Amino acid sequence: MKVFEGLQFRHVSSPIHRLDPRTKFIISCVIFAQAFLFTEFLYLILLFLAQLPLVILARIQRQWTRSLRGGLMLIFLIFFTNLIVGVVSNDFQLTSESLTYSTSMSLRFVVLMTSFSIFFLTTSPDDLGLALEQSHIPYEFCFAFTTAVRFVPVLAREAQTIMDAQKSRGLELEKGGFMKRIRNYIPILIPLIVSAIRRSLELAEAMETRAFGAKKQRTSLHALKIERRDIITLVLCFIILALTIYTRIYIPIPDVSIPIPPI
Amino acid sequence: MIEVEKLSFTYPAGIEALKDISVTIPEGDFVAIMGENGAGKTTLIKHFNGILKPDTGRVYVDGIDTKKASVAELSRTIGLVFQNPDHQLFSETVEEEIAFGLKNFGFQEEEIPKRIDWALNLLNLMQYRKTSPFLLSGGERKRVALATVLAWNPKTLVIDEPTIGQDYRQKERLRHFFNELHDQGRTVIFVTHDVEFVADCNPRVLLMYKGQILSDGPAKQILTNHEVTSKASILLPQIAQLFHQLEDFGLPKEVITIQEAKGLIEDLLKRCDVP
Numbered sequence: 001m002k003v004f005e006g007l008q009f010r011h012v013s014s015p016i017h018r019l020d021p022r023t024k025f026i027i028s029c030v031i032f033a034q035a036f037l038f039t040e041f042l043y044l045i046l047l048f049l050a051q052l053p054l055v056i057l058a059r060i061q062r063q064w065t066r067s068l069r070g071g072l073m074l075i076f077l078i079f080f081t082n083l084i085v086g087v088v089s090n091d092f093q094l095t096s097e098s099l100t101y102s103t104s105m106s107l108r109f110v111v112l113m114t115s116f117s118i119f120f121l122t123t124s125p126d127d128l129g130l131a132l133e134q135s136h137i138p139y140e141f142c143f144a145f146t147t148a149v150r151f152v153p154v155l156a157r158e159a160q161t162i163m164d165a166q167k168s169r170g171l172e173l174e175k176g177g178f179m180k181r182i183r184n185y186i187p188i189l190i191p192l193i194v195s196a197i198r199r200s201l202e203l204a205e206a207m208e209t210r211a212f213g214a215k216k217q218r219t220s221l222h223a224l225k226i227e228r229r230d231i232i233t234l235v236l237c238f239i240i241l242a243l244t245i246y247t248r249i250y251i252p253i254p255d256v257s258i259p260i261p262p263i
Numbered sequence: 264m265i266e267v268e269k270l271s272f273t274y275p276a277g278i279e280a281l282k283d284i285s286v287t288i289p290e291g292d293f294v295a296i297m298g299e300n301g302a303g304k305t306t307l308i309k310h311f312n313g314i315l316k317p318d319t320g321r322v323y324v325d326g327i328d329t330k331k332a333s334v335a336e337l338s339r340t341i342g343l344v345f346q347n348p349d350h351q352l353f354s355e356t357v358e359e360e361i362a363f364g365l366k367n368f369g370f371q372e373e374e375i376p377k378r379i380d381w382a383l384n385l386l387n388l389m390q391y392r393k394t395s396p397f398l399l400s401g402g403e404r405k406r407v408a409l410a411t412v413l414a415w416n417p418k419t420l421v422i423d424e425p426t427i428g429q430d431y432r433q434k435e436r437l438r439h440f441f442n443e444l445h446d447q448g449r450t451v452i453f454v455t456h457d458v459e460f461v462a463d464c465n466p467r468v469l470l471m472y473k474g475q476i477l478s479d480g481p482a483k484q485i486l487t488n489h490e491v492t493s494k495a496s497i498l499l500p501q502i503a504q505l506f507h508q509l510e511d512f513g514l515p516k517e518v519i520t521i522q523e524a525k526g527l528i529e530d531l532l533k534r535c536d537v538p
């Protein structure tokens with residue numbers, strides 16, 4: 001649940017928040033692309049460090065660390081799966097390479113999560129919807145998308161309440177064997193699904209009573225405009241992307257590896 | 264017995280919901296928690312069975328620190344009924360819904376049907392025994408939720424907004440039922456916005472305001488105090504309003520129940536020689 005909480009948008013005034021959502025989307029895509037172009041430890045660490053100023057500039061440190069903490073389980077999972085595979089395929093020897101590789105893979109996940117956070121924490125769902133609309137995507141799809149994004153935190157909160165309610169009736173989630181544990185989730189999933197369906201039907205009725213879709217041509221009170229700061233950011237992004245691709249192809253990256261700690 | 268010592272709690276999102284609350288609820292007490300929306304009532308009662316653990320301060324249930332016990336353990340003695348019944352109903356029939364808690368708490372197979380009968384009877388739900396809880400009305404679902412908790416007969420009953428969506432007759436039943444539990448020596452704590460219901464029940468009132476306890480005392484005293492009630496966005500019960508306006512006749516102001524009001528007015532009329 002903490003992962004979702006970390007992704008909840010809040011209005012803050014910062015240079016990043018003021019950028020056009022489309023620009024921010026491109027920034028995130030560029031970071032994404034770089035994270036996938038490289039598996040080298042050195043590069044990924046640099047990429048991670050390069051993201052930190054953005055996080056601080058956007059003043060989202062608190063939510064960002066919270067979402068990282070929420071994703072800790074996954075990070076460990078990635079690390080240990082890679083490590084175990086590395087060790088097994090190396091005649092059960094723990095090598096410096098496999099340690100470095102597992103760390104890089106976990107770091108890559110952190111980088112991806114961070115770029116995701118930077119985008120969602122600084123873009124309001126409304127702006128996101130507007131950006132989609134102005135990209136000529138049919139309004140029904142934009143609406144469905146923004147509603148889904150908007151309801152993620154609501155659903156997360158509701159799941160928490162349902163869990164609390166069932167625990168108060170003596171349900172112990174961590175008790176029993178594997179199958180029993182899975183069955184323990186039934187009393188949580190059913191109310192969650194039922195109320196989500198009930199809510200969506202109510203939402204549909206409420207929208208219809210307010211004449212959703214009565215007019216084909218929609219106008220917006222606020223329109224998004226690409227400003228000078230967006231153009232500068234975009235140009236920077238493309239230069240960086242071009243440079244990284246060039247580096248990938250022509251310049252070898254020095255091998256930095258983590259030594260095996262003596263045990 | 265529930266002891267709350269200097270409890271503060273902030274939600275992860277940064278909302279400071281409870282600030283330095285200290286209160287003791289002895290065994291057999293009858294308490295109404297009141298206060299405006301967002302005052303922290305639900306947050307407070309979620310500390311009673313350990314769903315939420317204090318950030319600072321302590322909560323003790325019969326001497327046990329809630330930080331050191333699981334929700335399931337504490338719930339055996341503190342039965343908590345949530346505000347929204349839709350957050351807990353999941354079974355195919357009302358009967359199975361009630362059996363769920365009983366099985367979790369390890370009741371004997373033979374005893375379960377007896378307890379189901381008892382709880383259904385108490386809340387006037389017998390005809391719905393084999394009905395799906397999802398097909399019931401809002402008020403009925405609320406009563407099913409109450410029945411599921413009552414069935415394991417917890418020593419302390421904590422109910423969030425019991426009167427929501429209940430018609431007058433059900434409210435009366437609920438009141439009698441609370442009084443009955445209270446007479447049996449059980450602790451009953453309920454959260455409500457319904458002043459008339461509180462006036463009829465005449466319990467101890469905890470008035471909350473912005474995460475703190477604004478005042479604590481008998482209903483008669485608190486629900487006739489204009490100053491604190493208006494701060495907590497509560498309207499006085501109608502009887503109290505009436506007696507405030509009749510002050511000039513030398514009538515006391517601290518009156519909230521109809522019986523008492525009736526007695527006082529009869530006395531006044533007798534004194535004025537009205538037959």
Ligand SMILES: Nc1ncnc2c1ncn2[C@@H]1O[C@H](COP(=O)(O)OP(=O)(O)OP(=O)(O)O)[C@@H](O)[C@H]1O
Nearest residue numbers: 157274276278280299300301302303304305306307
């Ligand atoms: N799960 C949650 N996450 C974050 N904040 C919450 C959560 N639940 C409640 N709050 C906040 O805590 C404060 C107190 O909420 P609480 O639900 O205790 O109020 P309440 O007195 O029960 O109100 P009501 O009369 O509306 O039921 C509110 O400001 C609310 O927004």
Ligand SMILES: [Mg+2]
Nearest residue numbers: 304305346423
């Ligand atoms: Mg509440």
